Amino acid sequence: MRLNDEEQDMLAGKCGPVARLALQHQRKVGEFFGAEDFVPVTQAHIMADTESLGEAGVRWLESLADPQARVRVPTITDPRGTDFAKASFLGQTTTMLDLERRTIAAFERLGVTMTDTCINYQTIQAPTRNEHVAFGDTGVVIYSNSVCGARSNFEGGPSALAAGLTARTPRYGFHLPAQRRATLHVRVECAPASLNEWGALGGVIGRIAGHYWAVPAIEGIEQPPRSDELKHFGAAMASFGSVALFHLVGLTPEAARLRDVAAADLPTSRVTRDDIEALRASYRTDDRVDVVVFSAPQLSLYELRDLAALCDGRRFAVPLLAVTSPQIKPDADRLGYTARIEAAGGTLLSGMCFYQSYAREIAEANGWKRLATNSTKLVNILGGYGYSPMLASMEECVDAAVSGKLS
């Protein structure tokens, strides 16, 4: 890789050992992907829940301790592995919470801003078109690339932190205009009507696309979707397919016309309502439910408003958990949404994400196996954690919390 003077200095240790370690890591990844140089970034977003880090990852973070080690651009965090106020309700242990506290302390020493959100494009600051960023969380990256027109690869925790510390990232993948061209064409022949259907459509397209370097150009979405709809759509596509960028022809910024992003001879796939139904049906394995979860991505204020309305006058027989960001939670409290959800027996959690919060251990602690959710991303992930996840609409999930059954 070609290094400029500043990067040579970093590599020589003139900016401290932590900046040198960060740049060495970035160069290793950049050379693997054939990057020619680095590109400056304006923001970084770090995924670093302690279930992923483990003791080893936390110790690694704590080892990044020289006085010069500070992030050089705004660097924020993805959800934590707990909501400290609700940890005992979740059945989490003091060991888990101690790891979280050590992680937070290590990040704060490096100047990282603990936002603990996977919807920073809704709550903190959405990136702008052509802005080069280093974002973690696949849902954040696919939304930022596709809907905002920003430029990011999937940056895992160590790489996103490195980008924060060096204010740059290797120039490969979706930082390059050529990589942002469509590689397949998808014609959607149905109109999703709910967030779970948007997620299911994203999941179906993710499966078709199948890998990180695939970029679908999607036609057939007529009405401009809302941010929450594209949030579920993108998060599911990234989860099922490892996809980091899609174009909605006529809607997203780089694809005013199909020919702006796609060659004429791309392979075309059709997606119909049958495909969405088939995906949904594949996750309806039981009619009984142990727990209802709204999470992944964290809920927006509008989703919580809708959920609060569905909770009015209800009484839950099984636990209902809704997860939002620390930025949204105070508004939900102030506007009475939290009280309405909790009056029905639900719990509103903040600053965490269900699957990043020791999902296997909290299932064992609480006897949770059959889980209903409206998040297509969540049902895709939780199978590996021993759950029987079931996909349904928000309305059906709330009904299931009352009756213990998914009808």
Add this chain to the structure above:
Amino acid sequence: MTAATKVFRARQAMGPKVRGHALVAQDGFSARYDLDRIAGTFSRPSHKLAGQTYVGKILILHTAKGGVASAWMLHEMASRGVIPLALVFNSVNPILAQGAALADLPMLAGFDEDITAAIPDGSDVEVDPERSLLTLIA
């Protein structure tokens, strides 16, 4: 020393040279979605390697799947020694490359043929990132 029978060139490579037994499937890989990282087995029921141990194996799979967590998890798995010996994929995403870089795990990716079809499950293979080569030992 047995004679090398076939050599495959990778377009992308990193990490130290290793030799071991291949665990092969035409399927994806995500540390978060697919593994019981404590037991060292594939735990996702729909995965083609479900129930099999990956510890000390040269894992030969189609592509990287899932979220960003693998970037931390490979390092954590390495700290406990419950980790594959190397990763050999038809294609990888940045997360897996970042994770392998942090864990110092050998990795090869990008071949001219489907590497999961070319290498029989259980065969003896050598991963040589320095020369970007995967060798199927006779």
